[in-house]
Amino acid sequence: MFKNLCERRQTTVIEFRFLDGNIVNTDDFKLKVKDFFVEPLTNRNQFEQIDMLAGNIPMGSTHESRRIEMSGRLYLNEASEFGLYRDWIQRTFSRLEPYYITDAKQPYKRWYVLPEGTPTYEHVNYGKIVLVTLTWVTYGLPYAQSIATTSTIYEWGQGYFWGSGIEWGENQYSFSNTNRFIINNFGDVKIDPREHKEFRIIYKGASDGLRITNLRNQNVFLFNGVSGVDDEIVLERVFTTKNGLNVVRDTNHRVITLETGSNEFILAGTSSPFEITFDFRPLFY
Structure with a gap:
């Protein structure tokens, strides 16, 4: 038996x-x-x-x-x-x-x-x-995808488990009224919106000439327009929208990529109150 x-x-x-x-x-x-x-x-x-x-x-x-x-x-x-x-x-x-x-x-x-x-x-x-x-x-x-996205609430069993590379309590992907912050890509693979469908940067609030710079790799995104307090600018893949309307023509036609590990960002052209969120699925070997 x-x-x-x-x-x-x-x-x-x-x-x-x-x-x-x-x-x-x-x-x-x-x-x-x-x-x-x-x-x-x-x-x-x-x-x-x-x-x-x-x-x-x-x-x-x-x-x-x-x-x-x-x-x-x-x-x-x-x-x-x-x-x-x-x-x-x-x-x-x-x-x-x-x-x-x-x-x-x-x-x-x-x-x-x-x-x-x-x-x-x-x-x-x-x-x-x-x-x-x-x-x-x-x-x-x-590559394998993370079950959880960076917008998933940090709870055990919600796509987060030991061995996934997460440092509990040290990751943040949404920031309010701050122009300098760090985004951690805890996967094994660089996140490039031209290849990775599930990567969005969402800016909510007022701005004039919004500039997003990743100091890690010197990627710079520039929106040459203005936005109001209730407006939403979304970078998704190679597209940029403002309140759902295509505004690619008003940008520098560049994308933001995330290297593995820590990526330090600087914002310019912002006006409080505002919030910026990075939503993506890390990739694993």
């Missing part, structure tokens, strides 16, 4: 969160997960070469997409039950649109993935045990 319990012991549970709001996990269809393997990052470097010039000219580096493989076991009372559980797995796995998966061992982050290839099933013990292997490929960026 002890041997039987050891064989059925699982190492983790995988949660599937779909874009329609539905959530299921591997326990729902009796799949005992043994391994959840995320492929290591692969660097891709680009160079140019010029005749008679030693070496090469670096043009940039990036990371390739990654594959994620999960293996587990189905324990059936009768071999005839396989069709039912296979269909449950198929409905979950073989969707044509991306979705999020989360490993219970690292509950603070999720992977945005697309199913790849064909599920494999190997029957043993007269069909009562089925070895299952599923594979995904990262969709978009090859």
